[in-house]
Amino acid sequence: MSGEIIGLHHWFGSPPGRYLLAWEQERYDELVADIFGYHALQLGMPGLQGLRANRMPHRWLALGGEEARLLPREASPAEAPAVALLAEAVALPFAEGSLDLVAMPHTLELSVDPHAALREVYRVLVPEGRAVISGLNPLSLWGLRQWRARLYQRCGGGGQLYLPDVGEFITPGRLRDWLRLLGFELESISFGCYRPAAASERWLEHYGWMDGLGARWWPILGAAYVIVAAKRVQGMRLLEPSWRKAPKAAAAQVQVARRH
Secondary structure (H helix, E strand, O other): OOOOOOOHHHHOOOHHHHHHHHHHHHHHHHHHOOOOOOEEEEEOOOOOOOOOOOOOOEEEEEEOHHHHHHOOOOOOOOOOOOOOEEOEOOEOOOOOOOEEEEEEEOHHHHOOOHHHHHHHHHHHEEEEEEEEEEEEOOOOHHHHHHHHHHHHHHOOOOOOOOOOOOOOOOOHHHHHHHHHHHOEEEEEEEEEOOOOOOOOHHHHHHOOOHHHHHHHHOHHHOOEEEEEEEEOOOOOOOOOOHHHOOOOOOOOOOOOOOOO
16 A cells, blocks of 8 residues: 555555445445335445345435545446436435435545434434445554554654545444434344454455454454444324313213103
8 A cells, every 4th residue: 555645536546445345345235135115225335236136216426525426437337327316425315214225335434523423314214214434443453554554654653544535433332332322222233353454365365264263252343333223103092181171071871762
C-alpha cells in the first residue's frame, strides 16, 4: 500500500478489498433472502449487490453525488450498476414508513453524519422493516494496523494506511447503542475476515485457515461485521377519559302480566 490517501471504492479493488467484498456479498445474500415486503433500497456501494438475493418486486440502488462521480466512465452499459436515483443517506426522498428493507453497505462510514443517516433510515422504514448494515471493525487486526499507521503519521513517521481513509470507523458496540437509541432492535450480528492485514493476494490465501479459527475462538475480532436491525414500534391504546362519557340511565323494572 502506498502512503497516499486511499478512497473506499478504490480500496475495494485491492486484494484485501476483494476478499472482504466477497465475504460481505455472501452475508447479504444469506440475510436478505427471507426478508419480505414490496420496496427495498440499497444505499451506496455499487460494487456490492446487496439486494440480488431478495425477492421484493421493487428494488433500487441509490448513490450519493460523490459516489456517482467516482463510477468508472469506461464501463459498458451491461457492466455498469443500475442506479435508480441520486440521494444522500441523511435526506432520503421517500415518505415516512414506505420501505420494507434498507441495505447499508459501508454507508455510515461514508456519511457526513452517520447518526442522522440512521435516523433517516428509521423514518422511511415501515414498522418491522429491516436495516442491514455492514462496516469495517476497528477492533480487529486490520483496525490495529490502521491505528498504528495513523499514530506513526501523527508522530512524523512514514506510516502507511492499510484501510481506506474515510474518517473514524464505527465499532459494533457503538452502532448497537445508536440503533437502540433510535428504536431499532438488534436481530443478528455477523463477523468475518480474520486473516492478517496482508497486502498481497498470495499472503491472504496463505492465511485462509485463520477464517475458521477466528470464527470459533475470537469471533468479535473480525475485520468486518454485518448487522440486521428491525424497526420496532410500541403499540399504544388511547383510553377516553371517564368524564367525557355520559352517565348511563339506570334500567327501570318492568311489570310483566302473567296469565293463569
